[in-house]
Amino acid sequence: MTADDSFARLDDDDYPAYTIGRAAEMIGASPAFLRAIGEARLITPLRSEGGHRRYSRYQLRIAARVRELVDQDTAIEDACRIVALQDQLEEALALNEQLRTAAHPAA
Template sequence: MEPFEDENIPLFTVGQVAQMLAVKQAFLRRVDELRVVSPQRSAGGQRRYSRVEIRIIRQVVTMADEGMTMPAIRRIMELEQELTEVRRQRDAIAARLAEVAAERDGLARRLSRWLRTGGPDRSGEE
């Protein structure tokens, strides 16, 4: 994958992001200080933002424009991350439950055959 295709590669400077989103650089520094996003730093110590972080900042700008405080925005973002993780865990558990159910069904079929025939399968299975 080329660097410009990876949404997590930090390519954009504070000035570029400020211009893209029509915000002040001080706003971006405040978002960073509150750890709503954590841009990487260049060798010279300048912040570099990825496209993923820019999308998050765009959400922050929208919420701020709606009158939310930065601490409230940060909490909302934290809760959204927690919700994403809970959904991921739920999906993993659901997949495992489906596997267990399939295993159970297979064992139930084998047991039923075993009980009907009075012994182990003649196919070599037990």
């Protein structure tokens, strides 16, 4: 691996760079909170060779959205469902727009 390869990972939203402690600190939550989100199967952290959880920036953004809902007194399981459904809706709307554009290209 070259130095360029290593630096490229700094921009990769999916690179599992953060330990559970650092990830929890970054989103203002506890490690137990991140484990609960994992148990709800909203995010699945990758594991290091030693078996430690590692989180990506993308996963931390999802966790932060759940934390905001939990801070508003939403149960963690419900918050996970809400975030998952919001993401599914966003994907469906984007796909719908792509299909609409393909069916009716601009003149």
